[in-house]
Amino acid sequence: MPQKIRVVIAKPGLDGHDRGAKVIARALRDAGMEVIYTGLRQTPEQIVAAALQEDADAIGLSILSGAHMHICPRLMELLREKGLQDVLVVVGGIIPDVDIPKLNAMGIRGVFLPGTPMQEIVDFINRSARARVGI
Amino acid sequence: MKTATPGTGAAKERTGPFTTISGRPIEALYTPKDIASLDYDRDLANPGAFPYTRGIHPTGYRGKLWTMRQFAGFGTPEETNERYTQLLEAGGTGLSVAFDLPTLMGRDPDHELSLGEVGKCGVNVTSLADMETLFEGIDLAGITTSMTINSPASMIFAMYLVVAEQQGASWPSLSGTIQNDILKEFIAQKEYIYPPRPSMRLITDVFSFCAANVPRWNTISVSGYHIREAGATAAQELAFTLRDGVEYVQYGVDAGLDVDEFSPRLSFFFNSHSDFFEEIAKYRAARRIWAHVMRDRFKARDPRSWQLRFHAQTAGVSLTAQQPYNNVVRTALQAMAAVLGGAQSLHTNSLDEALALPTADAATLALRTQQIIAYETGVANIVDPLGGSYFIEKLTRDLEEETLAHFDTIDRMGGMVEAIEKGYPQREIANSAYRFQQSVEQREKLVVGVNDFVAENEGPIGILYIDESASARQLEKLDRLRKTRDNGRVRRALDALKAGARGTANTMPLLVDAVRAYATVGEMCDALRQVWGEYEETPII
Numbered sequence: 001m002p003q004k005i006r007v008v009i010a011k012p013g014l015d016g017h018d019r020g021a022k023v024i025a026r027a028l029r030d031a032g033m034e035v036i037y038t039g040l041r042q043t044p045e046q047i048v049a050a051a052l053q054e055d056a057d058a059i060g061l062s063i064l065s066g067a068h069m070h071i072c073p074r075l076m077e078l079l080r081e082k083g084l085q086d087v088l089v090v091v092g093g094i095i096p097d098v099d100i101p102k103l104n105a106m107g108i109r110g111v112f113l114p115g116t117p118m119q120e121i122v123d124f125i126n127r128s129a130r131a132r133v134g135i
Numbered sequence: 136m137k138t139a140t141p142g143t144g145a146a147k148e149r150t151g152p153f154t155t156i157s158g159r160p161i162e163a164l165y166t167p168k169d170i171a172s173l174d175y176d177r178d179l180a181n182p183g184a185f186p187y188t189r190g191i192h193p194t195g196y197r198g199k200l201w202t203m204r205q206f207a208g209f210g211t212p213e214e215t216n217e218r219y220t221q222l223l224e225a226g227g228t229g230l231s232v233a234f235d236l237p238t239l240m241g242r243d244p245d246h247e248l249s250l251g252e253v254g255k256c257g258v259n260v261t262s263l264a265d266m267e268t269l270f271e272g273i274d275l276a277g278i279t280t281s282m283t284i285n286s287p288a289s290m291i292f293a294m295y296l297v298v299a300e301q302q303g304a305s306w307p308s309l310s311g312t313i314q315n316d317i318l319k320e321f322i323a324q325k326e327y328i329y330p331p332r333p334s335m336r337l338i339t340d341v342f343s344f345c346a347a348n349v350p351r352w353n354t355i356s357v358s359g360y361h362i363r364e365a366g367a368t369a370a371q372e373l374a375f376t377l378r379d380g381v382e383y384v385q386y387g388v389d390a391g392l393d394v395d396e397f398s399p400r401l402s403f404f405f406n407s408h409s410d411f412f413e414e415i416a417k418y419r420a421a422r423r424i425w426a427h428v429m430r431d432r433f434k435a436r437d438p439r440s441w442q443l444r445f446h447a448q449t450a451g452v453s454l455t456a457q458q459p460y461n462n463v464v465r466t467a468l469q470a471m472a473a474v475l476g477g478a479q480s481l482h483t484n485s486l487d488e489a490l491a492l493p494t495a496d497a498a499t500l501a502l503r504t505q506q507i508i509a510y511e512t513g514v515a516n517i518v519d520p521l522g523g524s525y526f527i528e529k530l531t532r533d534l535e536e537e538t539l540a541h542f543d544t545i546d547r548m549g550g551m552v553e554a555i556e557k558g559y560p561q562r563e564i565a566n567s568a569y570r571f572q573q574s575v576e577q578r579e580k581l582v583v584g585v586n587d588f589v590a591e592n593e594g595p596i597g598i599l600y601i602d603e604s605a606s607a608r609q610l611e612k613l614d615r616l617r618k619t620r621d622n623g624r625v626r627r628a629l630d631a632l633k634a635g636a637r638g639t640a641n642t643m644p645l646l647v648d649a650v651r652a653y654a655t656v657g658e659m660c661d662a663l664r665q666v667w668g669e670y671e672e673t674p675i676i
Contacts, residue, residue, distance in 0.1 A: 013236070013248070013251070013252055014236035014237065014239075014240045014242070014248050014249070014252050015236055015252075015256075016320070016324050016325025016326050016327075017324065017325070017364075017365075018325060018365075018674075019364070019365050019366050019452075019568050022565055022568065022569075022674075022675075022676050023366075023568055023569055023572050025676045026565075026569050026676050027569075027572070029676075035676075037674055037676055039672070039674040040325055040672070040674070041248065043247070043248070065236055065252055065255055065256050066251075066252075066255035066256065066491075066492075066601060067250070067251035067252045067255060068251075069251065070250050070251025071250075071251060094489065094490065094491065096490060096491055096598055096600060097490075097595050098600070113456045113489075114454075114455065114456045114489045115455050115456050115457050115489075115582070115584075115585040117575075117576055117586070118572060118576055119576060
């Protein structure tokens, strides 16, 4: 029996628009993953702590407010500090095109904009998180 | 009912489902049979007459066009003041202030959670000094201003009152709106600070303060917009919004206010989504339901208490990052639905808003869209042109019945605050959001440019990029303010606020005093956090 992929879905920052985070959380769960939704207004520290505690294979961040260039570098730094650099990190939300290469360069492997099919995100996480859990 | 298309023999239809965007099944044809139970005088009546299904004004837009109110705000108060001046010069007829997340959440720019958020989603307003800058050169007695602010609505409104006073405008002469709708924050947008009950007290304090001091001010904009954006169907938007309205009126009455003293200042805010006829029917149903609620449930006697006035905004959630120019067309059609439904004011979204806050050019085009509808299409010549349509009247009735069924459920729970505490509207909306997303995935619902008619190699469009300079400047101003103001006076005002909040004093005059002392939004909100605590939700997926 293959091990389930464990994903932490988080809403960092002050924004409360959680439709995307919740729809994705449910889609990943329906696709057979173990989903931990952190709820709103999580600091990078809290998200990394959740990933550590939950032994997450992947972290999905939902950011619509424009704060991604502050939150993401901090989160990636904290993951490295905790030795969690192999955890897959993906971001979904309102992200200007010019920021996508910068996010990729800091180790965020998937950036998903409005209109992305849920299946595409499910497939991406399945493909990219598998190597780590070894299933 | 199935009716064959004339002259074609057996009726052949495309593969369905033939449903609205909310999933409501639609027949091929509607006939007099569908509206046989309607009585014109009782259920429709002429515009301006109870139950106002056809509109609250006898002359519709022939008397006065809707207010073209474009929501705007970003960066520092200086930058936003410049955008307002430009919007007013371009023929905008009212202002609508978008605040950034630190302001909306009652946090100063130097708070840990404000990191990266200052000036991003709207303008940052930290103290009275920022409010003075925001409206510099704009005559507050001569325009109406809408401010989208909820948890700290009282604090921001107090700032507006003081700026108006500095300009020499008397409070009774002021007109405008604060959103001040906390229930939909718990339900949908999640910008809450305090638990529901003290939050409701802040609102009833504004009701009674304005009845006595700022009588032309709209004290609340009961909002379905965010409920719909969070994934609600049209019927859920209508039901939860109007039931929120009922809750506010009930709390006002329970606080000892006369229903006709504050109810005429309640206004509403609906989404204008893509399903054209369903939206028009929604607005018509809203007016009829509200008229009955106010007259029959609350025994209001003033016709102004019965009349539902509303602002509409086109559906942000319908905008696509793919082929963004398609959004101009979506917005125009959605705006047309709001106008045919009789909106009192309207915001049209800009084509680039799935990517960023709008550029000045995109915001101007959005305003031009409204002007074309108003001045070129002829729709403003006639009141409720779709009244009497078998289809529209049937849809209006169906939406009304669904809404009343939701009312029963919520009444049985003890009211909207109790329903929210049980997670009822939150769960209903999450389920609808997921259902809609599945119908898009399964291509039951097509979204042009997203799951069909997809273009390869789209060129990028120019977008507004907000850098960190706003944050730096706001931090610097805050630092200077704390060094130059009378901090003893600030402390005394905040202590008085806390004492008032522990007791039963109206919080508004206490907030006005704190504002005059240049207390910040964060300091005022923190003072009340110390008294009332903060709300934490149990997330429902």
